[in-house]
Amino acid sequence: MAKINFGGVEETVVTREEYPLAKAQETLKDEVIAVIGYGVQGPGQALNMRDNGFNVIVGQRKDSPSFERAKQDGFVEGETLFSIEEAAERGTIICNLLSDAGQIAVWPTLKERLTAGKTLYFSHGFGITFKEQTQIVPPADVDVILVAPKGSGTSLRRLFLEGGGLNSSFAVFQDATGKAYEKAIAMGIGVGSGYLFETDFKKEVYSDLTGERGVLMGALAGIIEAQYQVLRQRGHSPSEAFNETVEELTQSLVPLVGENGMDWMFSNCSVTAQRGALDWKGKFREATLPVLNDLYDSVASGKEAARTIQRGSTPGYRQELEAELKEVRESELWQTGAVVRKLRSK
Numbered sequence: 001m002a003k004i005n006f007g008g009v010e011e012t013v014v015t016r017e018e019y020p021l022a023k024a025q026e027t028l029k030d031e032v033i034a035v036i037g038y039g040v041q042g043p044g045q046a047l048n049m050r051d052n053g054f055n056v057i058v059g060q061r062k063d064s065p066s067f068e069r070a071k072q073d074g075f076v077e078g079e080t081l082f083s084i085e086e087a088a089e090r091g092t093i094i095c096n097l098l099s100d101a102g103q104i105a106v107w108p109t110l111k112e113r114l115t116a117g118k119t120l121y122f123s124h125g126f127g128i129t130f131k132e133q134t135q136i137v138p139p140a141d142v143d144v145i146l147v148a149p150k151g152s153g154t155s156l157r158r159l160f161l162e163g164g165g166l167n168s169s170f171a172v173f174q175d176a177t178g179k180a181y182e183k184a185i186a187m188g189i190g191v192g193s194g195y196l197f198e199t200d201f202k203k204e205v206y207s208d209l210t211g212e213r214g215v216l217m218g219a220l221a222g223i224i225e226a227q228y229q230v231l232r233q234r235g236h237s238p239s240e241a242f243n244e245t246v247e248e249l250t251q252s253l254v255p256l257v258g259e260n261g262m263d264w265m266f267s268n269c270s271v272t273a274q275r276g277a278l279d280w281k282g283k284f285r286e287a288t289l290p291v292l293n294d295l296y297d298s299v300a301s302g303k304e305a306a307r308t309i310q311r312g313s314t315p316g317y318r319q320e321l322e323a324e325l326k327e328v329r330e331s332e333l334w335q336t337g338a339v340v341r342k343l344r345s346k
Ligand SMILES: NC(=O)C1=CN([C@@H]2O[C@H](COP(=O)(O)OP(=O)(O)OC[C@H]3O[C@@H](n4cnc5c(N)ncnc54)[C@H](O)[C@@H]3O)[C@@H](O)[C@H]2O)C=CC1
Pocket: 037, 038, 039, 040, 041, 042, 060, 061, 064, 066, 096, 097, 098, 099, 100, 101, 102, 103, 105, 106, 123, 124, 126, 148, 149, 150, 151, 152, 153, 154
């Protein structure tokens, strides 16, 4: 296991060089990997594992669009595609890739089929960490492991097809067989991870829920809306407000941050921009710190989990969610975005 120094702090990281695919195949050669749930992570992980030569079956509610999608992806009903019950019965590694709220309803079904020596796999620390709310308490004689790709299942698949890998966190919650750690790493390689960063279930879910509610999604969407609103109210046209808020961010500046860091992006902008950005970044940091601390408290207290579960188990919730997304899509800001996206010259 490589020890890598991150800005002065040493952490354990597994690389594909030290744990090559052939080794992962050897570790898991006798396993039947049952991917339960075929939403976003399900397809990404199942297809990558299948292409990597693992024995993969899918369990999904019959008569659902996702069941049809699994068929279209080449899983064959009765051979590699089953009901959730049957896949869980057949699987020796049961990958719980249902939505976090959906995992609660299905847990009794999975638990019954988690016989001694099997492995329960998650891509989120949610169900285990918030066990008071989810009632997900695995039997003591099974291994419980986690591989959480740090990105969308869509990106996991796309990167894999391009020959790359998305980095993932991995963790062991329960090691009944003495092989849980090895299995977690092998699964991480199997699903198409690049590098694997060691964590625990609680740290994974706390950081993940904070990240997606914060900078990655919630804060990003909120700050974009705020700046667009200010520019529009001060008389700027939709296209100008959008270009200076989103288009330049995604097309020019954030790729530079990804390439070589914040200072690299800054140094590729004018000194005027650099002066202003350095002066204002502190104000934005101080303004958002209390919000981010509130957010972390809400995650750590279980409030965010409670809301996820409460909303996620309400009938018709997916339609409600879609209606909320539609409102975003149909706002002037994102309608402008749709037009601006068509005006990209490639
Ligand atoms: N979406 C992503 O790319 C990422 C997701 N994760 C984690 O991976 C896991 C799976 O997430 P997603 O793929 O987003 O899930 P999802 O929200 O797309 O749902 C997965 C599947 O669960 C099924 N399902 C939901 N409720 C059910 C119920 N009551 N009974 C039977 N089936 C039910 C749905 O039909 C769907 O096929 C979660 O723990 C999530 O936090 C981790 C990293 C990224």
